[in-house]
Amino acid sequence: MLKAAGREMTRMETGAAEKIRIIETPEGTFTLRLVLDDLGGIYPGMIRYTVEVIRGTVTVYTYAINTYESARQDTLFDTRKAAEVVFTRLAHDVAARPHRYTRPKVFTRPLPDTGVVDVVILQGSPRRFGNSAKVASWCDDEAARAGLTSRIFYLQEMDIRPCVGCYVCYNQGYCPIDDDMPSIIGALPGASVVVVCTPVYTGTVPATLKAVIDRCQWLHARENVLGKEVHARGLLVAVAGQQGTRPFVCVTGVVGMFMENLGILPAAPVLIGGLDRARDVEKMDGVEDDVRAALRALFAPQNEG
Numbered sequence: 281m282l283k284a285a286g287r288e289m290t291r292m293e294t295g296a297a298e299k300i301r302i303i304e305t306p307e308g309t310f311t312l313r314l315v316l317d318d319l320g321g322i323y324p325g326m327i328r329y330t331v332e333v334i335r336g337t338v339t340v341y342t343y344a345i346n347t348y349e350s351a352r353q354d355t356l357f358d359t360r361k362a363a364e365v366v367f368t369r370l371a372h373d374v375a376a377r378p379h380r381y382t383r384p385k386v387f388t389r390p391l392p393d394t395g396v397v398d399v400v401i402l403q404g405s406p407r408r409f410g411n412s413a414k415v416a417s418w419c420d421d422e423a424a425r426a427g428l429t430s431r432i433f434y435l436q437e438m439d440i441r442p443c444v445g446c447y448v449c450y451n452q453g454y455c456p457i458d459d460d461m462p463s464i465i466g467a468l469p470g471a472s473v474v475v476v477c478t479p480v481y482t483g484t485v486p487a488t489l490k491a492v493i494d495r496c497q498w499l500h501a502r503e504n505v506l507g508k509e510v511h512a513r514g515l516l517v518a519v520a521g522q523q524g525t526r527p528f529v530c531v532t533g534v535v536g537m538f539m540e541n542l543g544i545l546p547a548a549p550v551l552i553g554g555l556d557r558a559r560d561v562e563k564m565d566g567v568e569d570d571v572r573a574a575l576r577a578l579f580a581p582q583n584e585g
């Protein structure tokens with residue numbers, strides 16, 4: 281029954297896809313499938329529709345769209361309608377120009393193979409030789425002393441654009457924005473420790489670090505779509521001009537949420553206030569030792585129980 285050329289079937293009939301269409305062409309038999317995935321376990325009501333073009337047994341083209349891409353579901357942007365339009369148009373195109381679908385067209389963005397490091401350090405201050413950069417260099421050195429590999433990402437020197445909230449990462453596990461973010465996304469899953477070094481800027485983290493944190497939604501999507509998980513322990517080291525705990529309230533919340541989102545287990549943060557007076561973190565008694573000790577504690581084998 282599935283072999284009937286041009287005949288459409290319903291989910292009830294197939295038990296797997298919402299719609300299937302078989303198209304016989306001079307280039308062989310093509311199967312078009314419209315598949316519904318309930319991603320309600322990730323976000324309430326999230327549904328992803330995927331249209332697959334399969335030649336023989338090889339998937340040659342995939343289009344995906346999810347209900348979080350548009351806030352409106354009662355308009356032209358209705359996700360299901362959009363997927364059905366794509367299904368219909370692809371069916372016409374495959375029948376009319378099957379030679380264009382003979383080889384797989386893959387639209388994912390492979391992550392750069394920059395090598396796995398044990399310790400990833402996100403340095404969030406725009407100041408290349410400021411306090412956070414100094415803290416990052418201590419962490420880098422401490423990793424080397426423990427025989428571990430590490431990499432400091434100087435975020436301000438990278439081309440990182442803000443998340444645009446398109447939710448496309450939940451379709452096939454990649455972000456369509458073309459910038460330097462893939463090297464961070466590539467490094468995080470292999471790390472056993474993730475350190476965030478940041479100054480407090482107007483009560484929170486500097487804009488570029490916030491952009492990186494938001495863009496790591498991509499990694500959250502990869503975890504859920506592709507099953508690529510981060511298994512790291514995390515450490516926040518934050519510096520602030522003012523004394524006391526008040527400057528750190530938002531920073532600890534934001535970075536804590538970032539780690540929670542990615543499944544990174546956070547250690548107690550190291551919060552260094554009073555830099556308006558001290559100016560230089562290197563001149564503050566005991567601070568370097570505190571940072572190094574906090575990091576060293578994460579290098580020790582963890583009790584899984």
Ligand SMILES: Cc1cc2nc3c(=O)[nH]c(=O)nc-3n(C[C@H](O)[C@H](O)[C@H](O)COP(=O)(O)O)c2cc1C
Pocket residue numbers: 405406407409410411412413478479480481482483484519520521522523527555556
């Ligand atoms: C734009 C800006 C905003 C800041 N906002 C705060 C703040 O809200 N609270 C605070 O205690 N310090 C604030 N500071 C001070 C920095 O946190 C402090 O100078 C820190 O040592 C800078 O770290 P860095 O050398 O790593 O850049 C701010 C500094 C700048 C440049």
